[in-house]
Amino acid sequence: MAFKDIEYVxxxxxxxxxxxxxxxxxxxxxxxxxxxxxxxxxAEEDDEAKVVLITGAGRGFCAxxxxxxxxxxEDWHPRxxxxxxxxxxxxxxxxxxxxxxRKPTIAAVNGACVGAGFSLALACDIRIASDAARFSAxxxxxxxxxxxxxxxxxxxxxxxxxxxxxxxxxxIIPADEAxxxxxxxxxxxxxxxxxRATALxxxxxxxxSVAIELMxxxxxxxxxxxxxxxxEQEQFxxxxxxxxxxxxxxxxxxxxxxxxxxxxR
Numbered sequence: 338m339a340f341k342d343i344e345y346v347x348x349x350x351x352x353x354x355x356x357x358x359x360x361x362x363x364x365x366x367x368x369x370x371x372x373x374x375x376x377x378x379x380a381e382e383d384d385e386a387k388v389v390l391i392t393g394a395g396r397g398f399c400a401x402x403x404x405x406x407x408x409x410x411e412d413w414h415p416r417x418x419x420x421x422x423x424x425x426x427x428x429x430x431x432x433x434x435x436x437x438x439r440k441p442t443i444a445a446v447n448g449a450c451v452g453a454g455f456s457l458a459l460a461c462d463i464r465i466a467s468d469a470a471r472f473s474a475x476x477x478x479x480x481x482x483x484x485x486x487x488x489x490x491x492x493x494x495x496x497x498x499x500x501x502x503x504x505x506x507x508x509i510i511p512a513d514e515a516x517x518x519x520x521x522x523x524x525x526x527x528x529x530x531x532x533r534a535t536a537l538x539x540x541x542x543x544x545x546s547v548a549i550e551l552m553x554x555x556x557x558x559x560x561x562x563x564x565x566x567x568x569e570q571e572q573f574x575x576x577x578x579x580x581x582x583x584x585x586x587x588x589x590x591x592x593x594x595x596x597x598x599x600x601x602r
Contacts, residue, residue: 338379341414342369344394345376350542350601351535352376352386352440359395362449364403365457368413370431373457377434378417387542387549387601389438390534391461392445399454401475432460432486437557439550441541445534446470446521451509456483459490462553464521465537466512467530472520478507493560495519545583546601 338345342365344355354376356363365373380386393399418426435442435457444461451473458464458472466472474491476483483491483504491500495518503510512524525533541549551574559567578584583599590597 338375340372340376342366343372343376345379347380347383347386349539350385350387351538352380352383352389354380354389354391356391356393356399356454358403359393359397361403361405362397362400363393363395363454364400364405365453366403366406366408366413367410367428368406368408369403370428371414371416374431374434375414375417377438380440381438384601386440387544387546388538389440389442390445390538391435391442391457392531392534393447393454395448396469397448398444398446398450398470399452399457400449401452401454429485432456432490435460436486436490439553441549441553443534443538443541445530446472446512447527447530451475453485456485456487456490459494460486463537465523465525465530465534466515466521467527468512468524469527470512470515470521470524471509472512472515473507473509474504475507475509477504543599545578545581545587545597545599547581547583548578551578 342356342358344353344357346353354373358364377389380389416423442461444458444464446458446464446466448467448469449471450458452475455472455474474483474487476487488504491503499518512521515521516524523533555567555571555574558570562570582602586597586599
């Protein structure tokens with residue numbers, strides 16, 4: 338699959354999705370979003386892809402929406418939907434596809450992360466930031482409401498008060514403040530971000546991927562379930578993991594007092 342605005346490669350279990358318009362700080366057009374949606378679908382369908390790692394080329398993660406694009410719609414990358422699903426599906430739902438990706442997702446935020454790019458990072462399961470990263474729900478500075486899921490993601494990550502403060506002001510916050518409020522889980526020196534994100538992605542990719550994917554599903558469902566329902570769902574899905582080769586390897590490695598070697602099956 339040929340892409341123009343992103344790079345996508347699967348290696349050692351890691352699906353690397355790199356926003357690749359560094360001259361525009363990786364600002365996103367609708368065609369860019371179509372490429373992201375396509376790459377996420379590809380990762381979901383590829384059993385060799387155990388984890389998705391999203392980052393930006395150059396000195397920015399994503400500067401939000403690219404307002405300078407003039408390409409006609411017929412030249413945009415096709416979205417990975419057909420028929421009425423395509424006709425009725427909002428273009429703003431790219432972040433939903435990232436959030437609902439059954440594979441674990443990591444955002445390695447290397448620089449400016451604002452607007453729709455901020456929403457993209459929020460849609461990922463884990464965010465690691467470079468000490469050069471800057472974050473902003475900048476929408477209010479353009480006198481528009483936040484979009485691409487920001488109002489849904491942000492309160493769930495940092496709490497209602499912090500979320501509203503960020504969205505009311507459009508303030509740009511540095512990486513250390515993002516860490517303090519729980520927006521990111523880790524801050525690394527700029528020169529170490531790629532290696533740290535890769536190390537985490539590798540750790541996840543070499544884990545029991547069936548169990549990890551079901552863990553993500555359960556945790557998402559827990560946001561809406563009561564405790565009784567959730568415990569029963571855990572028990573039901575655990576029966577699937579008991580049938581995997583990885584579960585047998587987990588038990589055997591415990592008995593043999595060695596590290597497990599999981600195959601993702």
